[in-house]
Amino acid sequence: MKYIEYKNYFFVGIGGIGMSALAKYLFQNNKTIYGYDRAQSKITDQLVKAGIDISYIFNKSLTELKRLNPKNTLIVYTPAISHDNKILQYCLDKKFTLVKRAKILSEIVNEGFCIAISGTHGKTTISSLLSHILFQFNLEFTSFVGGIMNDYDSNLLNNGNKIFVVEADEFDKSFLQLKPDIICINNIDADHLDIYKNYQNLKSTFKNFVGNLKKDGIVFQNENLEFDGCKYGLNNESDYFIDKLIHGPFETQFEIKSQKNNYGKVVFKMPGEHNALNALAAFSIAINLDLNPKKIIHAIESFNGIHRRFSIITKSPKIFIDDYAHHPNEIESIVSSVKKMYPQKSNLVVFQPHLFSRTKDFMNEFAKALEKFDKIFLLDIYPAREDPIPGIDSRILLEKIQNKNKNIIADNELLNKIKKDNSEIIITLGAGDISEKVESIKKLILQNVI
Numbered sequence: 001m002k003y004i005e006y007k008n009y010f011f012v013g014i015g016g017i018g019m020s021a022l023a024k025y026l027f028q029n030n031k032t033i034y035g036y037d038r039a040q041s042k043i044t045d046q047l048v049k050a051g052i053d054i055s056y057i058f059n060k061s062l063t064e065l066k067r068l069n070p071k072n073t074l075i076v077y078t079p080a081i082s083h084d085n086k087i088l089q090y091c092l093d094k095k096f097t098l099v100k101r102a103k104i105l106s107e108i109v110n111e112g113f114c115i116a117i118s119g120t121h122g123k124t125t126i127s128s129l130l131s132h133i134l135f136q137f138n139l140e141f142t143s144f145v146g147g148i149m150n151d152y153d154s155n156l157l158n159n160g161n162k163i164f165v166v167e168a169d170e171f172d173k174s175f176l177q178l179k180p181d182i183i184c185i186n187n188i189d190a191d192h193l194d195i196y197k198n199y200q201n202l203k204s205t206f207k208n209f210v211g212n213l214k215k216d217g218i219v220f221q222n223e224n225l226e227f228d229g230c231k232y233g234l235n236n237e238s239d240y241f242i243d244k245l246i247h248g249p250f251e252t253q254f255e256i257k258s259q260k261n262n263y264g265k266v267v268f269k270m271p272g273e274h275n276a277l278n279a280l281a282a283f284s285i286a287i288n289l290d291l292n293p294k295k296i297i298h299a300i301e302s303f304n305g306i307h308r309r310f311s312i313i314t315k316s317p318k319i320f321i322d323d324y325a326h327h328p329n330e331i332e333s334i335v336s337s338v339k340k341m342y343p344q345k346s347n348l349v350v351f352q353p354h355l356f357s358r359t360k361d362f363m364n365e366f367a368k369a370l371e372k373f374d375k376i377f378l379l380d381i382y383p384a385r386e387d388p389i390p391g392i393d394s395r396i397l398l399e400k401i402q403n404k405n406k407n408i409i410a411d412n413e414l415l416n417k418i419k420k421d422n423s424e425i426i427i428t429l430g431a432g433d434i435s436e437k438v439e440s441i442k443k444l445i446l447q448n449v450i
Helices: 017-028 042-050 058-067 086-093 101-109 123-136 171-177 199-210 273-287 293-302 328-341 356-361 363-370 394-400 411-420 433-446
Strands: 008-012 032-036 053-055 073-077 097-100 113-118 141-149 154-158 163-167 182-185 218-222 230-233 240-247 252-258 262-268 311-314 319-323 347-351 375-378 406-408 425-429
Touching: 008 017, 008 086, 017 032, 017 042, 017 073, 017 101, 017 141, 017 154, 032 042, 032 058, 042 053, 053 058, 058 086, 073 086, 073 101, 086 097, 097 101, 101 163, 101 171, 113 123, 123 141, 123 154, 123 163, 123 273, 123 293, 171 199, 182 199, 182 273, 218 273, 230 273, 240 273, 240 328, 252 273, 262 273, 262 293, 273 293, 273 328, 311 433, 319 328, 319 433, 328 347, 328 363, 328 425, 347 411, 356 363, 363 394, 375 394, 375 411, 394 406, 411 433, 425 433
Parallel strands: 008 032, 008 073, 032 053, 073 097, 113 163, 113 182, 141 163, 182 218, 218 230, 230 240, 319 425, 347 375, 347 425, 375 406
Antiparallel strands: 141 154, 240 252, 252 262, 311 319
8 A cells, every 4th residue: 555545644743844744745635634743833833723633742642543543544753753752652552554754755756757955955945945936937846845935934835746846855864765857966064973974974875866866867966066967056167157146234146157148147035155056056957947047037036035044033223143054064154154244243143052963973063163153152952852962062062162252051041141242143043942032032132122
């Protein structure tokens, strides 16, 4: 029985960004969806409003599961859910079929024309922007995105099943389930070393991923990579490249060129060189789908960004930027962009490290990236799926930062510390629950009390 032929689906961890998009898609395709998550959120509230039954209490979930037939109910989970999870254990005991999200997603997208966006960074921006472009052309497509697109307040666009846009996640090697027609590789930086052990294994796995390309498929890649295919970047020897890049205070301007054409000027609302390159990647794919270049550029310029991807929350009386950045290279991109955009303004970064293992693997790299900000506030490590690692904490990271303007800040002290700070720019970074503090910081700024 195919995974997409089940009648009922029970999602364990339904509030996750990838899980919720898949749950929405199945629900919109007339499947009955149930779910459990340990915490209520904006995402789960949206799912409940749409008509999906979600519980946040273990016993209530068991009551629902007892009513479901294992023969027509599929249990969906992610690697973020530990194997000793009580709900998963109950489902195993009762002979339910359990499947990782990546397997059912691949079964869906491999049936159509699949565009897989991969890389250590930038996947969500490229896939969201490409989805926005396809939507402006009213094409029949569905996209599963790893963030909330501001234009649609959603991580799913369901406009048909001819084309699928999907983020090819390298974590847990789940992207090896995909059989794409188009692959985009934006970068390959060392990450998830708890899975891959070293960079060479990670790079080899990307090579295996490229081997999944369908016949007559094409790879779009950053100019610094070495796969066969179409290259994009800043070098005018690349197939597609950016010229005349200008950093404005709240946007980026540049021209898109190829070896044969000058496609014209772009004014992009997502600031930073890294975002200009993300836009170039989306453009390169779209132009190779035989779409009108002027209309592609118009779509890029109308794109209003993604939640927590260099999101400018306030412009006055202070500039407040929030970003999901949780890897040293992502932080390097943020600090570089901030200094180019606001060279005369003082800045404060509030960073919440994500995962003990990632902090351990990149302790020195995090320190070198963070010390480039004028002032640093460090929060405790957000553990996510992990248990603490002895000798790894934010205080050790703080000691390695070669900048005297640094402090460890407790959660309950953060707002008061920011209130007393005189920095002209505030930046919050991290993939944990630091996002829950954004609204409170915004209110402080708009009330003009800091």
